[in-house]
Amino acid sequence: MSRRAQENLVAVAVLAVFAGVVWLCQDFGPRARMIPLPLAIAGIVLTLLQILWQNLRSTEELRMDLIEVKQAPAEPGAAEGRSAAAAAGWRDEARALAIVGALIGLILALGPLPAAFLFTGGYLALTRQYSWRRTLVYTSLLTGSLYLLFVVALQTQQYHGLLAPLVERFR
DSSP states (O other): OOHHHHHHHHHHHHHHHHHHHHHHHTTSOTTTTTTHHHHHHHHHHHHHHHHHHHHHSOGGGGOOOTTSOOOOOOOTTHHHHHHHHHHHHHHHHHHHHHHHHHHHHHHHHHOHHHHHHHHHHHHHHHHTOSOHHHHHHHHHHHHHHHHIIIIIISOOOOOOOTTHHHHHHTO
């Protein structure tokens, strides 16, 4: 079976899952289908675009197969290099888990909207991806869009975090 046929089979399977979600949502109430139905419709549209893209692109892009890529022959000092790479890989994984833990801790302590603001702003500032002004603008736009989506449009009740009683005491 060709690679393109395999990609098409996977895309059709994903399309079937999204179609199943749309079909199942028909039994839900109007408020219960507010999230899964639009997501499934967006998934169907994106999957159809994926199918079109992968069938209309040139076959020149499909030449490299990562399974057939050969590894370089081992050198005498390769064992030390592998152990250093393993240690660096472990440190990277620990750093990623710490970032996720920090986000979860902020959400528990402050609630999702302040946590999103602080986490995004802190991440962009610490990684120096953007200037301070641009970091503040992007962070504010993200937090504002989350507020508009969840508080205004979906009318969800907000979790204010574990520190909410302390803040209310000083009001």
